[in-house]
Amino acid sequence: MSVPSVPISKDIDPRNQEEDYVHSVYNDIATHFSQTRYKPWPIVEKFLKTREDYSTGIDVGCGNGKYLGVNKKLYIIGTDRSDGLISCAHDISKGAYNLGVADGLNLPHPEGTFDFAISIAVIHHFATEERRSEAIAHIVSKLKTGGELLIYCWALEQENSRRGYKEGDEQDILIPWVLQKKQPRKPKTRKNRKKSGNEVCKEEEDAEKETEIETPDESPVKESETKYRYYHLYKQGELAANALSTGTCTILEEGYEKDNWWIIVKKI
Amino acid sequence: MKFITTNFVKCAIKGCQSSTEAFPLKYEDCQLAQEEQEYNPEFIAHMLERLNWPAIIQVAKDLGNESLPPTKPESLDPIMEDDQAVLRDLHTLLLETQIVEGRMICRNCEHVYHIKNSIPNFLLPPHLC
Numbered sequence: 001m002s003v004p005s006v007p008i009s010k011d012i013d014p015r016n017q018e019e020d021y022v023h024s025v026y027n028d029i030a031t032h033f034s035q036t037r038y039k040p041w042p043i044v045e046k047f048l049k050t051r052e053d054y055s056t057g058i059d060v061g062c063g064n065g066k067y068l069g070v071n072k073k074l075y076i077i078g079t080d081r082s083d084g085l086i087s088c089a090h091d092i093s094k095g096a097y098n099l100g101v102a103d104g105l106n107l108p109h110p111e112g113t114f115d116f117a118i119s120i121a122v123i124h125h126f127a128t129e130e131r132r133s134e135a136i137a138h139i140v141s142k143l144k145t146g147g148e149l150l151i152y153c154w155a156l157e158q159e160n161s162r163r164g165y166k167e168g169d170e171q172d173i174l175i176p177w178v179l180q181k182k183q184p185r186k187p188k189t190r191k192n193r194k195k196s197g198n199e200v201c202k203e204e205e206d207a208e209k210e211t212e213i214e215t216p217d218e219s220p221v222k223e224s225e226t227k228y229r230y231y232h233l234y235k236q237g238e239l240a241a242n243a244l245s246t247g248t249c250t251i252l253e254e255g256y257e258k259d260n261w262w263i264i265v266k267k268i
Numbered sequence: 269m270k271f272i273t274t275n276f277v278k279c280a281i282k283g284c285q286s287s288t289e290a291f292p293l294k295y296e297d298c299q300l301a302q303e304e305q306e307y308n309p310e311f312i313a314h315m316l317e318r319l320n321w322p323a324i325i326q327v328a329k330d331l332g333n334e335s336l337p338p339t340k341p342e343s344l345d346p347i348m349e350d351d352q353a354v355l356r357d358l359h360t361l362l363l364e365t366q367i368v369e370g371r372m373i374c375r376n377c378e379h380v381y382h383i384k385n386s387i388p389n390f391l392l393p394p395h396l397c
Contacts, residue, residue, distance in 0.1 A: 054314035
């Protein structure tokens with residue numbers, strides 16, 4: 001039995017919406033979420049492995065850092081809005097990853113510096129189209145001219161997935177994450193999340209099959225708690241339109257992979 | 269936070285974006301630790317070409333190391349014996365020196381950022397976003 005997604009109210013302030021339905025949720029679910037995020041997406045892996053040797057990049061919204069070690073001939077700094085997830089990344093890599101806690105609209109990097117950037121399953125969390133486009137423009141501003149950015153966002157068109165969203169459905173929705181409290185040392189409140197994170201963030205060899213948004217939906221055990229994350233589900237062509245609206249890049253490649261739209265843009 | 273990362277971060281505040289004072293940040297009250305990392309001389313030699321050397325010197329000075337040469341070591345070759353010692357030293361400095369705790373201050377707006385458990389935090393209070 002799975003918990004259904006629900007539409008989000010239209011009159012929430014964008015910043016409050018991101019705080020309540022993105023930032024605080026990821027901190028609450030960080031440890032559990034991190035255990036389900038270990039396998040790189042093929043397109044992302046290919047992008048990273050085809051970068052020039054010893055080039056530099058940023059991973060905006062790096063989560064538990066699963067892309068930071070894909071190509072050891074690169075310098076990548078990963079940032080995420082969730083300090084809980086960044087703690088997971090630090091622990092998983094035993095201090096080898098380059099990490100920081102930062103907001104995607106206020107990145108702490110010099111302009112025009114990096115050869116490439118990735119932002120995987122992040123832009124769809126911004127509450128308005130204006131903020132989603134602004135986020136893309138902000139990442140592009142950190143690239144050198146000619147630098148490339150790969151973006152992944154969840155697609156509206158996923159009729160074959162378990163959730164079955166399709167063209168014509170509501171695009172702005174709340175997706176449930178069921179936290180089962182029988183798991184040991186669950187971060188329960190914002191106050192204790194760091195401690196819990198440090199204790200149990202580790203990669204699991206045998207975690208469930210990776211699908212981008214996985215809500216564990218075994219039958220609910222007692223005391224499970226449902227957290228909702230906000231997503232904007234992207235329609236075909238919409239991601240490229242957002243990128244082009246910034247006036248700072250061209251589209252190099254675009255495609256669809258496993259319920260997600262992706263694009264590679266080049267800074268002009 | 270590895271030393272090398274100080275070369276890729278600056279003040280996150282929009283008003284400081286075009287300021288030359290906002291990079292590198294000023295490092296204060298830092299607690300350092302040496303943590304072993306895989307040694308890859310090729311990586312160091314190539315990455316050095318991309319680093320802003322004056323910023324490296326400045327941060328090293330903040331952290332109490334005034335022994336770096338004023339000009340960037342050029343075209344180091346891992347095959348050359350003379351270069352090997354330099355590459356080793358740079359590896360130790362850039363990749364193995366971790367700032368575990370400390371403060372980073374913007375020289376332009378004086379905003380203070382903190383490093384805790386080796387992780388720098390660049391989140392801004394709402395009025396500065």
